[in-house]
Amino acid sequence: MNIIRRIYLLLTLILLLISGCGGDEVTSDEVTLSDEFIFPSGTSGPLWEVSDAYIAELQNLDIPSDWAWIDIDEETRDKYYHSQLLKQFGDIAEVRYLIAYDLHPGDKTREQIVAQSEAQYRLFPNEETLKALQQTYTIPDPTKPGYSPDRAADEWMIEDPVGYMAHVEVNLLSRYGDIPEVHTYVRLELKRLLGNVLTDEEREERDAAAQHLINLDEQDEGRDN
Numbered sequence: 001m002n003i004i005r006r007i008y009l010l011l012t013l014i015l016l017l018i019s020g021c022g023g024d025e026v027t028s029d030e031v032t033l034s035d036e037f038i039f040p041s042g043t044s045g046p047l048w049e050v051s052d053a054y055i056a057e058l059q060n061l062d063i064p065s066d067w068a069w070i071d072i073d074e075e076t077r078d079k080y081y082h083s084q085l086l087k088q089f090g091d092i093a094e095v096r097y098l099i100a101y102d103l104h105p106g107d108k109t110r111e112q113i114v115a116q117s118e119a120q121y122r123l124f125p126n127e128e129t130l131k132a133l134q135q136t137y138t139i140p141d142p143t144k145p146g147y148s149p150d151r152a153a154d155e156w157m158i159e160d161p162v163g164y165m166a167h168v169e170v171n172l173l174s175r176y177g178d179i180p181e182v183h184t185y186v187r188l189e190l191k192r193l194l195g196n197v198l199t200d201e202e203r204e205e206r207d208a209a210a211q212h213l214i215n216l217d218e219q220d221e222g223r224d225n
Contacts, residue, residue: 033118
């Protein structure tokens with residue numbers, strides 16, 4: 001399979017229902033946050049519950065300093081990521097929600113998707129997470145009839161490549177950790193989406209980064225079988 005098609009399919013999997021089509025531009029003035037993070041509706045019940053025992057397990061987990069670069073299964077990678085959030089920020093609502101969001105099976109509502117981006121922005125207030133949060137205000141509700149994630153992602157990629165790739169980067173970092181291949185792929189693919197022609201060297205560098213991410217997923221799948 002063509003590597004660009006494979007990485008597109010990978011990103012569709014990673015974004016899940018976060019991928020939406022771009023709409024009117026949302027400025028930073030239009031992002032209004034309450035003083036405290038509030039869990040969105042529909043996030044109560046056993047499927048969203050994160051037990052105190054699991055939080056304690058994560059807080060006491062020994063994390064290798066190079067966990068983002070070593071070859072580990074997806075479940076362990078997620079545990080290290082969640083443990084790092086707890087150790088860095090404490091047992092606060094934003095961290096609890098991000099853990100619950102990652103562990104929750106099935107589709108999410110638009111409100112729940114927005115809350116995920118809000119929690120990430122509150123913890124990591126920078127231009128990239130702000131852009132990702134701004135864009136979530138423009139996506140359709142994936143639980144509503146007529147929503148097509150493939151079509152929505154295609155439209156968003158064309159209409160707002162910067163916002164689209166900001167979402168991609170946030171979710172790749174969440175999935176794989178802060179590894180060089182994530183930044184390389186996002187930087188060069190954004191350059192292409194903005195209409196710039198990649199050199200042969202840049203295409204090879206982008207494709208190698210994409211293949212590395214694909215290999216990580218295939219390794220995880222192999223362990224599960």
